[in-house]
Amino acid sequence: MIYAALFYAIAGFTVISALGVALSTNVVYSAMALMGTLIGASGIYVFLAADFVAVVQLLVYVGGILVLTLFAIMLTHQIAEVQVSNRSVGRLPAFALVVLVGVAMGVAMFRAPWHVEPLGEATPTTYGIGDSFLNQYLLPFELASIVLLTALVGAIVLSRKELRG
């Protein structure tokens, strides 16, 4: 009972924060709402017995990506300009498209015969994930490090000042 109440609280928090990201006109408020969504998603991972992914989500997303995003906002906005509202497609057409996609996906989701197995015991996952990374998924793991290194070098090259005229 308390389990279900906790789940609904965290799921509601996640969805409401996501709505805040979508509807806020101020990009700083959007970033703060995005933090709520990321933390809520981390809580949902805990409900799904994915403890390691939940902690990684907190460290990488909230600790890394969100701080990076806030830095970019601070670097690219004059404070006076913060209140400028951002509309590209217009809310109504976008809303219609979202409703259309949502109905289609919802119908597909409730009709599909998902293969569901009885839940096993929620056990610590760190050992299994580390084991898989160094056995079955060794090549993707190494490729991932190359991708990260390339992204690091690329970000430095893109964001430094051009020295030659």
Add this chain to the structure above:
Amino acid sequence: MEIGLHHFLVVSLLVFLCGIFTVLTRRNAIGVLMGVELILNSANINYIAFSRYGGGGYDGQIFAMFVIMLAAAEAAIGLAIVLGIYRQFESIDVENIDTLRG
């Protein structure tokens, strides 16, 4: 009521729709990137939910880890590009960046 697979799928669907709405309605390039983060997160919730309820072992969680890793790379590159655009155009409004338009 037992919390089942569909509960997680509904949460993921709602987050995904918010992400699409954000990407569509923002003119601020950083806002668009935040919408992409929402979409990636909803995909992650799906991966882990199916991994938990489908009896797939750790595969779904490992895919979620790869998605998180790629999201970090995407954020670093994307924000570097946004900063470059800001230096060039003095604006990150995606409407103003139409130099290539004929």
